[in-house]
Amino acid sequence: MPPIRASEIVAYLYCERAWWYQRQGKPSQNRQEMAAGTRLHYRHGQAVLRAGMLRAAAYALILLALVLTAVYYTSQWF
Numbered sequence: 207m208p209p210i211r212a213s214e215i216v217a218y219l220y221c222e223r224a225w226w227y228q229r230q231g232k233p234s235q236n237r238q239e240m241a242a243g244t245r246l247h248y249r250h251g252q253a254v255l256r257a258g259m260l261r262a263a264a265y266a267l268i269l270l271a272l273v274l275t276a277v278y279y280t281s282q283w284f
Contacts, residue, residue: 218225227234234240 214225214228217228
C-alpha cells in the first residue's frame with residue numbers, strides 16, 4: 207500500500223468522492239479551473255516574494271540612513 211500524503215488527506219477532507227476518483231487514476235474534469243488556480247497561486251507567491259524583498263530593502267535603507275546620520279553628527283564634533 208503506498209503511503210498517504212498530506213495533500214491526499216486534504217483532498218479527502220474536502221471531498222471523499224474526488225479523492226476516490228483521484229486514487230483510481232480518473233482524470234479531473236475541471237482541468238482549466240485547476241490550471242487557473244495554479245497560475246493564481248504562482249502569481250500570489252511572486253507578489254509575496256516581492257513584498258518581502260521590498261521590506262528588506264526598506265529596512266536596509268533605514269539602517270543606512272541611521273548610520274550616515276550618526277557619521278555626519280560624530281564628524282561634526284572633531
